[in-house]
Amino acid sequence: MSTNTLLGLRLFFFYSLLYLGFMFLCTFQPQVLEWCPVAGINLAIWYGFGLIVSAVVMAFVYGWMCRSEEVAHEPSPRRSA
Amino acid sequence: MTGEVSALAVVIFVFFVAITLGISVRLGGRARSSQGYFTAHGQIPWFVNGVAFAGDYLSAASFLGICGMIAFYGYDGFLYSIGYLAGWIVALFVIAEPMKRLGKFTFADALDAKFQSRAIKLVVGISTLVISLFYLIPQMVGAGALIQPLLGFDHWVGVLIVGATVILIVVSAGMVSTTYVQFLKGALLVVFSGVLVAMLLVRGLKTADGGLDGYVFQELGPVDVEHLHDAFEKTPLSDAEILPSDGPWKSLPFVRVRRDGQTHYFYQQPVAPLADASNSIPSQGGTGARVMLYEAQSLVKGVDGSFAVNGQQVTTKPARYLHPVGYVTELPHGATSTGRLNPLTFLSTIQQSEIAIVSNSIVREVDGTTTTIYYPRPTSGSQILLPGGYFQGMRSKSIADKLNFLSLMLALFCGTASLPHILIRYYTVKDAASARKSTIVGIASIGTFYIFTLYLGLGAMTSGALDPTDTNMAAPLLAKSISPWLFAVISAIAFTTVLGTVSGLILAASGAVTHDLLCGCLGIEMSDLHKVRIAKLTSVVVGAIAVGLGILFKEMNVSYLVGWAFSIAASSNLPALVMLLFWSGTTWQGIVASSAMGMLASLGWILVSAETFSKIYGLPATDAWVPFSQPGIVTIPLSFATLVLVSWMTQKSTK
Numbered sequence: 226m227s228t229n230t231l232l233g234l235r236l237f238f239f240y241s242l243l244y245l246g247f248m249f250l251c252t253f254q255p256q257v258l259e260w261c262p263v264a265g266i267n268l269a270i271w272y273g274f275g276l277i278v279s280a281v282v283m284a285f286v287y288g289w290m291c292r293s294e295e296v297a298h299e300p301s302p303r304r305s306a
Numbered sequence: 307m308t309g310e311v312s313a314l315a316v317v318i319f320v321f322f323v324a325i326t327l328g329i330s331v332r333l334g335g336r337a338r339s340s341q342g343y344f345t346a347h348g349q350i351p352w353f354v355n356g357v358a359f360a361g362d363y364l365s366a367a368s369f370l371g372i373c374g375m376i377a378f379y380g381y382d383g384f385l386y387s388i389g390y391l392a393g394w395i396v397a398l399f400v401i402a403e404p405m406k407r408l409g410k411f412t413f414a415d416a417l418d419a420k421f422q423s424r425a426i427k428l429v430v431g432i433s434t435l436v437i438s439l440f441y442l443i444p445q446m447v448g449a450g451a452l453i454q455p456l457l458g459f460d461h462w463v464g465v466l467i468v469g470a471t472v473i474l475i476v477v478s479a480g481m482v483s484t485t486y487v488q489f490l491k492g493a494l495l496v497v498f499s500g501v502l503v504a505m506l507l508v509r510g511l512k513t514a515d516g517g518l519d520g521y522v523f524q525e526l527g528p529v530d531v532e533h534l535h536d537a538f539e540k541t542p543l544s545d546a547e548i549l550p551s552d553g554p555w556k557s558l559p560f561v562r563v564r565r566d567g568q569t570h571y572f573y574q575q576p577v578a579p580l581a582d583a584s585n586s587i588p589s590q591g592g593t594g595a596r597v598m599l600y601e602a603q604s605l606v607k608g609v610d611g612s613f614a615v616n617g618q619q620v621t622t623k624p625a626r627y628l629h630p631v632g633y634v635t636e637l638p639h640g641a642t643s644t645g646r647l648n649p650l651t652f653l654s655t656i657q658q659s660e661i662a663i664v665s666n667s668i669v670r671e672v673d674g675t676t677t678t679i680y681y682p683r684p685t686s687g688s689q690i691l692l693p694g695g696y697f698q699g700m701r702s703k704s705i706a707d708k709l710n711f712l713s714l715m716l717a718l719f720c721g722t723a724s725l726p727h728i729l730i731r732y733y734t735v736k737d738a739a740s741a742r743k744s745t746i747v748g749i750a751s752i753g754t755f756y757i758f759t760l761y762l763g764l765g766a767m768t769s770g771a772l773d774p775t776d777t778n779m780a781a782p783l784l785a786k787s788i789s790p791w792l793f794a795v796i797s798a799i800a801f802t803t804v805l806g807t808v809s810g811l812i813l814a815a816s817g818a819v820t821h822d823l824l825c826g827c828l829g830i831e832m833s834d835l836h837k838v839r840i841a842k843l844t845s846v847v848v849g850a851i852a853v854g855l856g857i858l859f860k861e862m863n864v865s866y867l868v869g870w871a872f873s874i875a876a877s878s879n880l881p882a883l884v885m886l887l888f889w890s891g892t893t894w895q896g897i898v899a900s901s902a903m904g905m906l907a908s909l910g911w912i913l914v915s916a917e918t919f920s921k922i923y924g925l926p927a928t929d930a931w932v933p934f935s936q937p938g939i940v941t942i943p944l945s946f947a948t949l950v951l952v953s954w955m956t957q958k959s960t961k
Contacts, residue, residue, distance in 0.1 A: 233399035240395045247388070248715050251693045252700055252708045258692055265654030269381055269692050273388050274757065280391055281753040284398055288746045291739075 229291050236283050243279060247272050315794035316457055322798040323471055325490070326805055330475045330483035340837045343480035344411045344817050345733040350485050352740040356747020358485045359731055361492030363390075363722070363748070364755055365441075365807040366448030366778070367868035369495065369800055372756075373784075374777035375696060376763020377632065378664055380689070382696035383763050387756035389715050393722025394752065396880075398745045401723045404887050405732040406741035412814075413729045414822040417882055417901075421894035424827045429901045431822030433878040434726040436905060438815040438848070439855065440871040441725070442808060446856020447867075449804040451778045452797060462857045468801075469853035472808045476816070476845045480838075481734055484809040491806040494799050496751050499758040502781075502796060505788050506765040507652055511659065512643040517630030517770040518787055523662075523682060524601040528577040531595050534561055543570060554669045560679060561599060568617035572599040573665075573681035600662075602681035603628050603774065609674040625775040628680065630783070632772035635684050636660035649761070656764055659687045663767060664774050680774035690767075710934035714869060717938030721872030724879035727810035730817060808852065816844040869936065870912050877904035877941035885949050896953030904945030911937035 250257050250272070258269035341347050350358070368390060375383030408416040414430035446465045453464025475483050516522045526537040538544050546565035549555075555562065561572040574597040605624055606614040613620050615627040637644060638658040647655060662682035669677045694700045697714075699707020722728065732741045766772060766780035771787035773779050782800055786793035820841040824830050832840065859867070881904060882897045912918060915937075916930035 229403065233403075237395060237399035240392070240399075244392050244719060248712060251385070252712060255693060255701060259688070261657075264650045265657060266650065267657065267688070267691055270653055270760075273381075273384055273760075276388050277391050277753045277756055280395055281750050283395070284746045284749040287398065288743060291742060 232290055233287060236287055240280065240283060243276060247276060314790055315797050318791075318794040319457065319798045319801060322802050323805075326487045326802060327471065327474060329486050329490070330478040333478075333482045333486065339834050340411070340821075340841070342482065343838045343841055344730070344813070344821065346481040346485055348734060348736050350734040352735050352744040353747055354485065354489050355731060355735050355740070355744035357492045357751055358488040358734075359492070359728070359744060359748030360496065360751035360755065361488030361490070361803075361806040362727060362731060362810045363752060363807075364492065364495055364803060365868070366445050366800070366804050368755070368759070369499075369781060369803050370448050370451070370778040371444075371868070372759045373762045373766060373781035374779070376760060377766035377772060377780035377784075378777050379696035380663070380685075380767075381691050381693050384760050385693060385697070385715070386718070387759045389718030390722065391749070391753050391756050392719050394745070394749045396720060397723040397728070398742070398749060400887070401729075401883065402732060402741045402745045403738040405729060405883075406735070406738045411730070411733060411821045412817045413726050413879065413883075414818070414826065416729075417886060417897055418826070420886070421897070423894040423898070424829070425898045426894055426901075427822045427826030429898050429905075430879070430882075431818040431827060433874070433901055433905045434818035434822070435815055436909070437724075437726055437871055437875045437878070438811045438818070439851065440867060440874060441727070442811050442815075442848075442852040443855045443859050444867040444871075445804050445808045445811070446852050447859055448778060449801065449808075450856060450860060451776060452782070452800055452804070461860050465853050465856040468804055468808060469849050469856070472805055472812060473846055473849040475805065475809050476812050476849070477842045480841070481730075481813060484806075484813055485731075485734060487802070487809060488806040491799070491802040492751060495803060496755050496758075498792075498795055498799055499755055499762060502785055502788070502792065503649075503758050503761045503765070505792070506761060506784070507647050507649065509788065510644040510647045511634050511637060511652075511655055511768055513635060513637055513641075514633040514770055515635070517633060517772070519629055521629040523629075524572075525598065526572070526600075527598040528596040529599070531574075531597050534599075537599050538563065546570070554671060558667065558669065560602065560667070560681075569604070570617070571602040571604050571679050571681070573602050573679075573683065574599050575684065598684075600682050600684070602679050603631075605678045605680070605775070607676045607678075625773060628774055630771050631662070631664045631680065631682060631774050632767050633662055633682075633770045634659050634768050635662050652761065652764075653691070655687075656768070657687045657691050660684050661687060661690060661768055663690065664772055666774065678775075690764075706933040709939055710936050713873075713934065713936035713939035716942065717869065717873040717876045717936060720876035720880045720938065720942055724875035724883070725871070726814040726818065726875070726879075727807070729879075730814050731810075808849075812845050812848050812852070815848045816841045819844045819848075873912065873936060873938045873941070874905060874908045876938055877908040877945050878902075879904070881942065881945040881949055885946070885953075889950075889953075891953050891957060892949065893953040893956045895956040896949040896951075899952040900945045900949035903948040904941055907944055908937040908941040911941060 258267060260268045262268060262271060372383045372386050405416050408419040413434060414427050417430055418426045446468060449468035450461035450464040453459050454461060475487055529537040534548055538546060543563050543565055546563040549562040549564055559574050561574050563570045577596045577598055603616055613624040615624050620627050636659055638655060644655055662684050665681055665683045667679045697711045700711050735741050735744055762781050762784060766784035769784045769787040771783040773783060782793055782797045785796035820837055825832060878901050882900045885892045911932055914931035915935035916927035917935040919925045919930045920927040
């Protein structure tokens with residue numbers, strides 16, 4: 226399994242846990258989502274925004290880490306010359 | 307009154323359609339080979355492809371359906387935004403690069419790369435067709451819904467215009483023109499949604515007692531339920547007769563008042579505690595409970611096909627005669643207006659306010675008359691911003707209801723990475739790294755848009771502009787409440803939204819027929835030119851079928867059918883693809899069995915579910931054969947299990 230694939234699976238697993246946690250709260254503990262931790266906005270909104278923003282952030286992290294791997298595998302111009 | 311035609315909207319709409327057709331004609335020369343027609347020669351720049359992902363994915367269900375669902379039900383519409391975006395995580399982290407490495411034209415290519423099996427081409431080609439058609443129907447229905455208020459045409463005319471335009475786009479330049487139309491649409495949709503949100507925040511919130519047409523809805527009480535007459539004492543209805551709550555009206559939360567041959571309807575809500583619609587109304591048996599009465603609107607359809615709106619006979623398009631609805635009844639600290647808000651204070655203000663959200667109830671009389679009551683339901687913002695407004699089963703103790711919700715969210719999570727029109731976009735870039743980069747751009751664009759949907763939906767809910775009969779028009783009507791030109795632009799963008807997604811779907815379907823079924827499965831030899839001709843012909847046929855289905859399913863909710871497409875895609879495609887990538891024991895027989903099982907099981911489950919019984923067959927939901935409507939939680943694991951079992955049984959024969 227390539228490093229890219231392994232990284233992708235790790236990030237996928239982490240995001241799936243976040244998503245599952247949200248589903249669990251919505252379905253079995255909805256009263257927890259009424260709590261307003263900050264700015265007078267409830268946890269349902271914060272968690273929903275969190276899932277969207279973390280997906281975007283993790284996508285960029287994945288893209289950045291994969292790119293560095295490609296650069297590492299590229300042959301050096303000096304050596305190949 | 308709602309739904310008046312705007313000349314500016316017509317001009318901008320025609321301008322947008324002309325641009326999309328112009329792009330198609332200009333790029334026509336680049337699609338003469340099958341490589342060009344199906345994959346744009348793999349030469350689309352990754353950034354353009356990424357934004358085109360957004361244009362492809364943000365369909366009528368996302369823009370019209372989600373905003374409408376939030377406007378009418380609150381937070382639950384946002385659950386779709388969360389689920390739709392989460393699905394891209396599967397696409398990026400698991401699917402993107404292998405799809406690009408394995409495939410050439412279609413999703414079946416990727417699954418078949420290792421085995422060269424005709425059976426795989428057949429099953430996956432058919433599943434691609436089924437999913438594309440299920441996804442096409444709501445897009446066409448959405449187009450019809452848009453064209454009515456925009457141009458004043460009937461629903462079928464809108465469907466026909468979309469069908470004809472899309473067929474022209476796809477036939478002229480295949481994936482090249484489709485990509486650039488989707489790029490244009492994706493960029494415009496995200497940018498103008500942002501503009502709309504910014505203008506909404508600058509406008510802020512204010513209290514009202516009716517919609518934008520200035521009509522004031524009566525609010526009477528509080529009054530003792532045993533003395534409802536007292537509520538009408540100082541109104542023109544003081545000498546009216548209160549009709550008994552019998553027949554189909556029994557146990558419904560409405561008070562009917564009759565005067566001069568005209569019936570007026572009021573929604574009654576218990577005064578304390580502040581309640582949602584699920585709360586029962588105290589009986590009139592002398593409990594001493596007090597209620598508020600809120601004036602409702604009525605649309606009566608007679609057995610002879612005649613219509614009466616709020617007691618007045620109308621001849622055509624009755625929805626136009628209803629008053630617009632959706633407004634704030636109370637702001638925090640007794641304020642009447644907030645002025646400019648920021649993204650956080652907008653949400654916290656909504657949370658502390660009370661909003662008259664729109665509900666409806668359909669009552670069928672014994673004589674065949676159907677009365678639809680549209681009533682304002684004052685609801686606290688803290689309730690609106692919690693899940694459970696639409697998926698009421700979440701708050702029930704029924705395990706089946708909870709499973710139904712979990713099943714939908716699982717289908718959304720797994721379905722995105724299995725949608726054929728999304729998967730083929732991995733072949734339009736040059737390599738795996740470009741596929742990955744374009745997915746990241748797609749996620750960023752789509753994620754930004756989904757954050758906006760919450761503001762657009764809540765903005766529409768409080769705009770005073772909602773058409774109570776049409777959940778799909780919430781976002782364009784919010785724009786109308788801010789500025790006529792914004793309404794025109796947003797409506798035209800919504801229309802191109804449909805064009806972009808439908809183009810991608812028709813292209814995926816034509817690829818499945820030409821490349822997978824005719825060439826791959828039946829083994830028909832074709833020259834490159836012949837292949838493109840057949841693909842174009844298939845596009846015309848699929849487009850024509852989509853037009854027919856769009857007219858036939860006019861009454862269906864846009865988001866509802868998309869949920870079906872996601873379930874079928876997630877059950878049929880994802881298990882086979884994931885197992886092929888990560889389990890070396892996968893056999894071609896396993897893939898065929900898994901895809902067929904996933905497709906048939908999810909389709910079968912949907913056809914015998916409660917929602918289909920009530921919304922399509924017109925039968926009681928209690929007669930359904932399965933305990934909940936969303937199939938994913940059963941059929942996705944079933945498809946995985948089938949693949950493992952059949953692969954295990956066929957290991958020797960394959961070796």
